[in-house]
Amino acid sequence: MWLTTFKQFLTLIKKNRFFTFVNLFGISFTIMLVMILQISFESRVWPGGPEKTADKMLFLNRSVISKEKSMQLGGISNCVIKEYILNMKTPEKIGVISYSQWTYIGNNGVTDFVVKGTNAEFLSMFNYKMLEGRMYTKNEVSQSKDVIVINRKVKEQFFGNDSAVGKTIEVQDKLFTVVGVVENVPVNCETAYSDIWYPHTLFNEPLQLFNKTGRWAAVLYAANKTDFDKIKEEAAMIEKQVSAKTDGWVYKLGGPFDVLDNYLIGNIDPRMYVGKNISLLMLAGRMFFILLIPALSLIALNLTRVQERAEEIAVRKTFGASSSSLIRQILFENFMLTLIGGVIGLLMAWISIQLFGDFLFAELSSPANGIVNVTLSLLTFLVCIIVSFILSVMSGIIPARRMAKLKPALIMKGGEL
Amino acid sequence: MIELKSIHKVYRTKNIETQALDNINLIIKKGEFVSIMGPSGCGKSTLLNIIGLIDNASEGELTVCETLINGQKEKQLANFRNSNLGFIFQRFHLIQSLNVIDNVELSLMYRKMSASERRKQAIQTLEKVGLLHRAKHFPSELSGGQCQRVAIARAIVGKPSIILADEPTGNLDSKMGEEIMQILHNLNKENNTTIVMVTHDEKLAKQTDRIVRFFDGRQVN
Numbered sequence: 001m002w003l004t005t006f007k008q009f010l011t012l013i014k015k016n017r018f019f020t021f022v023n024l025f026g027i028s029f030t031i032m033l034v035m036i037l038q039i040s041f042e043s044r045v046w047p048g049g050p051e052k053t054a055d056k057m058l059f060l061n062r063s064v065i066s067k068e069k070s071m072q073l074g075g076i077s078n079c080v081i082k083e084y085i086l087n088m089k090t091p092e093k094i095g096v097i098s099y100s101q102w103t104y105i106g107n108n109g110v111t112d113f114v115v116k117g118t119n120a121e122f123l124s125m126f127n128y129k130m131l132e133g134r135m136y137t138k139n140e141v142s143q144s145k146d147v148i149v150i151n152r153k154v155k156e157q158f159f160g161n162d163s164a165v166g167k168t169i170e171v172q173d174k175l176f177t178v179v180g181v182v183e184n185v186p187v188n189c190e191t192a193y194s195d196i197w198y199p200h201t202l203f204n205e206p207l208q209l210f211n212k213t214g215r216w217a218a219v220l221y222a223a224n225k226t227d228f229d230k231i232k233e234e235a236a237m238i239e240k241q242v243s244a245k246t247d248g249w250v251y252k253l254g255g256p257f258d259v260l261d262n263y264l265i266g267n268i269d270p271r272m273y274v275g276k277n278i279s280l281l282m283l284a285g286r287m288f289f290i291l292l293i294p295a296l297s298l299i300a301l302n303l304t305r306v307q308e309r310a311e312e313i314a315v316r317k318t319f320g321a322s323s324s325s326l327i328r329q330i331l332f333e334n335f336m337l338t339l340i341g342g343v344i345g346l347l348m349a350w351i352s353i354q355l356f357g358d359f360l361f362a363e364l365s366s367p368a369n370g371i372v373n374v375t376l377s378l379l380t381f382l383v384c385i386i387v388s389f390i391l392s393v394m395s396g397i398i399p400a401r402r403m404a405k406l407k408p409a410l411i412m413k414g415g416e417l
Numbered sequence: 418m419i420e421l422k423s424i425h426k427v428y429r430t431k432n433i434e435t436q437a438l439d440n441i442n443l444i445i446k447k448g449e450f451v452s453i454m455g456p457s458g459c460g461k462s463t464l465l466n467i468i469g470l471i472d473n474a475s476e477g478e479l480t481v482c483e484t485l486i487n488g489q490k491e492k493q494l495a496n497f498r499n500s501n502l503g504f505i506f507q508r509f510h511l512i513q514s515l516n517v518i519d520n521v522e523l524s525l526m527y528r529k530m531s532a533s534e535r536r537k538q539a540i541q542t543l544e545k546v547g548l549l550h551r552a553k554h555f556p557s558e559l560s561g562g563q564c565q566r567v568a569i570a571r572a573i574v575g576k577p578s579i580i581l582a583d584e585p586t587g588n589l590d591s592k593m594g595e596e597i598m599q600i601l602h603n604l605n606k607e608n609n610t611t612i613v614m615v616t617h618d619e620k621l622a623k624q625t626d627r628i629v630r631f632f633d634g635r636q637v638n
C-alpha cells in the first residue's frame with residue numbers, strides 16, 4: 001500500500017509543480033534555519049578536533065561571590081585555582097588556564113593574539129596536532145621558563161616557512177623561546193583554542209583575596225565519566241571551604257559542568273542554571289516556535305488542496321478507506337514532501353555555514369579570525385528527520401483531518417449518485 | 418440481501434427542510450438486477466447513497482447482507498463497504514494520479530492482502546474487462562468507455578456481493594453503453610452478483626429483472 005501511496009505522491013508532486021515548489025521552498029527555508037542552529041549547537045558542544053575527548057572533561061569557568069545584595073560574577077581567582085583546584089584528588093588530570101590577550105606591534109601593524117597561560121597537564125588533555133617541536137613540560141612550568149607553544153598561523157607570521165623551534169619571539173618587551181608548533185585550532189574548540197600557549201607561572205601574579213573573582217578557569221579530566229559525581233562533590237566541598245575564608249561571603253563555583261551543561265549555561269549566573277533537561281526543553285521550545293509560523297503557512301497551503309483532492313478522498317472512502325487510514329496516507333505524503341524539503345534545507349544550511357561560517361561564529365572567532373570545525377553528524381541527520389516529521393505533522397494534521405471528514409455522498413452529488 | 422424499512426431522509430438547512438425520501442420500503446433479493454428510475458431530484462441518488470452506506474437515513478431501518486446497518490460505527494461501515502459493496506459512477510471517478518492497475522487495486526488496498534496477491538487479482542480483473550494492455554496508462558489517456566470499464570474492474574475486483582451503479586452508461590455513446598450493460602449482465606448471471614442501477618434510460622431498465630420507480634421521494638410502483 002505504501003509503495004502505491006509513494007508512487008501516487010511522486011505523480012502528484014510532478015503534476016502540481018507550482019504547489020510543490022512553493023511548499024518545498026517554505027519547508028527547506030525553515031529547516032535550513034533550524035539546521036543552522038542545530039549544526040552550530042553541535043559544533044560548539046562537540047567540536048571534535050583537539051577537543052575530541054571533551055566528554056571526559058568537566059569545566060570550571062566561573063565563580064560567583066555574593067553577600068546580601070552584593071554580587072560578583074567572573075572567572076576564578078588565582079588563589080582558588082592554586083590552593084584548591086590544583087589540589088583536587090578525583091580528576092586524573094587538572095588543567096588550568098589563565099586568559100589574556102597580547103598585542104603585537106610589528107612591521108605589518110598591530111596584531112591581537114589569543115594567549116593562554118596553562119600548566120603542562122592542560123596541553124596533554126587535548127589532541128593538538130604537533131607540527132614541530134614539543135609541548136612545554138611540568139618542570140618548565142614549575143621553573144617559570146620563558147617558553148611558548150605557538151600555532152601555525154603565528155609561526156607563519158613570524159618565521160614564514162622556516163622552522164620556529166628554538167627561535168624567539170618578543171612580545172611586550174619580553175623574549176620567549178618557541179618550543180613547539182601546533183596546527184591551528186578551530187575556533188569552535190573554545191577551551192583548547194589559542195594562538196600562543198605559555199606556562200601559567202610566567203607572570204608572578206600576587207595571590208588574590210578569596211572574596212574576589214579572577215580570570216582563571218580549569219578543566220578537570222576524569223579517568224572515567226562515572227567519576228563526574230565525585231568530582232562535583234569535591235568542588236562543592238571547595239565552595240564551602242572558600243566561603244569559610246571570605247568573612248560572610250558565599251562562594252559558588254560555576255560548575256564543574258560537562259560539555260553540554262557548559263554550552264547550555266552560556267554567560268548566565270551559574271546559580272540561575274535550571275539544569276540540562278529544562279534547558280534542552282527550552283531549546284526545543286524555541287525550535288517549536290521557529291517552526292510554528294511556517295507550519296501555519298503550510299497548513300493554509302495544504303487546506304487549499306483539500307478541495308482539489310476531495311473527489312479522490314470521496315472515492316477512497318467509498319471503497320472502504322477509514323478516516324484513520326486516510327489521515328495516515330495524507331500525513332505520509334506530507335512527511336515525504338517535508339523530508340525532501342528537509343534534505344534540501346540541510347544542504348542549504350551546510351552551504352550557508354561554509355559561506356558565512358565566520359559570521360555565524362563571529363563571537364568565537366573574535367579577535368582572531370580562524371577556521372571553524374563543522375561536521376555533519378548522525379545526530380544532525382536525526383534532528384533533520386525529527387524536525388521534518390514534526391513540521392509535517394504540524395502542517396498536515398489539520399488538512400488531513402479536514403479531508404478525512406469529507407462526506408463522499410456530498411462530493412459525489414455532482415455525479416448524481 | 419438488501420432491506421429498507423420505513424426509510425426517511427430529510428435534508429435540513431437553517432430555513433428549509435427537504436424531504437428527499439419518504440417512507441421507503443424495499444426488498445432486493447440476492448442475485449437480483451434492479452433498476453431505479455425517476456426524474457432528476459426524485460431521491461434515487463439519495464437511496465443509492467443510503468444503500469451504499471455513504472449516507473445515513475434520517476429514520477428507518479436498513480439491512481444489507483443480513484447485517485443491520487443502523488448504529489454501526491464509521492470504521493465498521495468502511496470495512497463493510499470494502500468487503501460487500503462495489504460502486505460504479507456515471508462520471509467514473511477514477512483517481513487521476515493513479516494508473517489503471519493502481520485504480521483497480523484501490524479497494525484491495527484496504528484489505529489485509531499481500532501486494533503480489535493484490536496485483537494478481539487486479540490483472541485478472543483487468544483481463545476480464547479487456548483492458549490489461551492499458552494497465553500502466555493513466556485515466557487521462559483513456560476513452561470514456563475504457564474509463565468505465567476500469568471503474569467496473571475497480572468495483573468488482575474485491576468480489577463484492579452487491580454492485581451499486583449510478584447511471585453507468587450515462588456518459589457513453591450507445592455502443593459503449595451496450596458493452597457496459599453486457600458486462601453488468603454477465604456479472605449478474607455468472608457470479609450471481611446483486612446489482613442496483615440508477616438509470617434514466619427506459620430501454621436499459623427493461624433489460625433488468627425489476628424496475629423501481631420514484632417520484633418526489635416516494636416509491637410509486
